[in-house]
Amino acid sequence: MVMFGLVDTAITLAGLNVVLLAMAGYVWVSNYRQFRTSLLLGLVAFAAVMLVENLMMIYSFIEWGTLYADSMFAKRFFTGLRGVQFLALALLNYVTWK
Numbered sequence: 001m002v003m004f005g006l007v008d009t010a011i012t013l014a015g016l017n018v019v020l021l022a023m024a025g026y027v028w029v030s031n032y033r034q035f036r037t038s039l040l041l042g043l044v045a046f047a048a049v050m051l052v053e054n055l056m057m058i059y060s061f062i063e064w065g066t067l068y069a070d071s072m073f074a075k076r077f078f079t080g081l082r083g084v085q086f087l088a089l090a091l092l093n094y095v096t097w098k
Contacts, residue, residue: 006075011061013082017054020089021047024096050089057082 025047032040057078060067067074 006072006079007061007065010075010079010082011058013079013086014054014058014061017082017086017089018051018058020086020093021051021054024089024093025051027096050085054085 025044028040028043028047032044061078
């Protein structure tokens with residue numbers, strides 16, 4: 001039986017962050033097309049940068065997961081970062097879609 005470890009949890013959270021960023025980005029791009037404000041353009045850029053960051057994190061966990069194999073601190077730290085980011089993006093999505 002394969003255990004679902006911290007690295008797997010971090011990958012899952014980063015994947016959920018990608019979904020949340022895509023959802024918010026969709027709204028912001030739609031609104032930008034309609035209103036053409038710099039605030040919305042900034043939100044679109046934010047979503048794009050965070051999307052790339054999360055995709056790079058997923059890649060690094062999959063390709064270089066052995067870097068974290070010996071360090072429980074690193075596993076907990078990066079999983080915690082993905083969790084905090086997930087919470088922040090969930091809240092941002094809530095207010096965006098409201």
